[in-house]
Amino acid sequence: MREHSGVDLQAGKEYFVENRLAPLLAPHGCQNFSQFIQKLARDNGPLRTKVVDALTTHETLWFRDDSFFSALADEILPRLASKSRQQKIRIWSAAAATGQEAYSVAMLLDAAGRKQDPNFDISRMQILGTDISASSLVTARQGRYNHLAISRGMRPGFLETYFKREGDIYEVAPHVRRAVKFEQFNLKDDFAPLGKFDLILCRNVLIYFSDDLKRQICIRMRSALNRPEGYFAIGASESLMGLEAGFKQITVGRAVLYQPML
Numbered sequence: 001m002r003e004h005s006g007v008d009l010q011a012g013k014e015y016f017v018e019n020r021l022a023p024l025l026a027p028h029g030c031q032n033f034s035q036f037i038q039k040l041a042r043d044n045g046p047l048r049t050k051v052v053d054a055l056t057t058h059e060t061l062w063f064r065d066d067s068f069f070s071a072l073a074d075e076i077l078p079r080l081a082s083k084s085r086q087q088k089i090r091i092w093s094a095a096a097a098t099g100q101e102a103y104s105v106a107m108l109l110d111a112a113g114r115k116q117d118p119n120f121d122i123s124r125m126q127i128l129g130t131d132i133s134a135s136s137l138v139t140a141r142q143g144r145y146n147h148l149a150i151s152r153g154m155r156p157g158f159l160e161t162y163f164k165r166e167g168d169i170y171e172v173a174p175h176v177r178r179a180v181k182f183e184q185f186n187l188k189d190d191f192a193p194l195g196k197f198d199l200i201l202c203r204n205v206l207i208y209f210s211d212d213l214k215r216q217i218c219i220r221m222r223s224a225l226n227r228p229e230g231y232f233a234i235g236a237s238e239s240l241m242g243l244e245a246g247f248k249q250i251t252v253g254r255a256v257l258y259q260p261m262l
C-alpha cells in the first residue's frame with residue numbers, strides 16, 4: 001500500500017487490514033491470506049485496484065467543514081467567477097472520493113457566478129475531481145446519491161436547486177455535472193500532465209501519508225498552482241506546519257488556506 005498509494009498503514013492496523021480484505025478472499029478463490037497474498041503478488045492490476053479500494057477510506061460529505069465552504073462561497077469563488085470573464089478558471093479536487101467535494105464547489109461557483117451575471121455559464125470553468133479509487137469514481141461520475149448520502153452536510157436550498165429526484169435517488173443537475181470531470185489519478189504520480197489550477201483542494205488525504213510524502217506532494221501542488229493568486233486547501237484538522245513546502249498561510253473568513261510564497 002505504501003509503495004503503490006502512499007497510504008502508510010502503521011503497526012496496529014492489522015485488524016483493520018484483515019477486516020477490509022477478508023471479503024475479497026472467497027470471490028478470488030482464496031481460502032486464507034497466504035493464498036491471497038500469493039495471488040496479489042502475481043496480479044498485474046485488477047486485484048491491486050480492489051485492495052487499494054478496500055484499504056483506503058472514502059468518507060466524505062457535502063460542504064465538509066462549514067468555515068471552509070463559507071470562505072469559498074463568500075470570497076474565493078466570487079473572485080474566481082468574476083475572473084472567469086477574462087480567463088479559463090480551473091479547480092482541482094485532488095482526493096475527490098465519491099464526488100461530493102467537487103460538486104459542492106461547482107454548485108457554490110454556479111451560485112456565485114449567477115449572482116454576478118444571470119447568464120453566467122459554469123461550463124466556462126473546469127473542475128477536475130481525481131482519486132486513486134476506481135469504485136469511488138464510478139459514483140462520482142454518475143452523480144447519483146441515495147437518501148443517506150445526499151443528506152450528509154447538504155446546505156438548505158441546494159438540494160432543490162441542483163438535484164433531480166428519482167424515487168430514493170438524487171441526481172446532480174446536468175449543467176453542474178458537465179462542468180465537473182472525474183479522472184483516476186494517484187497523488188504519487190507526476191502532476192505536470194494535469195496543468196495549472198487556480199484552486200486546489202487536497203483535503204483529508206494527507207493524513208494517510210508519511211511526512212516525507214506529504215512534503216513532496218505539497219511542493220508539487222505549489223508548482224501546479226497559477227501564480228500569484230492560486231489557492232491551496234487542506235482539511236480542517238490538517239496542517240502544513242513544519243513541512244516547509246513553500247506556502248504562506250492566509251485567513252479567509254474563519255478558514256485557513258495557503259498560497260505559494262513568491
Ligand SMILES: C[S@@+](CC[C@H](N)C(=O)[O-])C[C@H]1O[C@@H](n2cnc3c(N)ncnc32)[C@H](O)[C@@H]1O
Nearest residue numbers: 005056058060095097132133186187203204205
Ligand atoms: C477521506 S477521503 C477525502 C474526501 C474529500 N477530499 C473530503 O475531504 O471529504 C480520502 C480519499 O483519498 C483517496 N486517496 C488515498 N490515497 C490516494 C492517492 N495516493 N492518490 C489519490 N487519492 C488517494 C482515497 O481513495 C479517498 O477517496
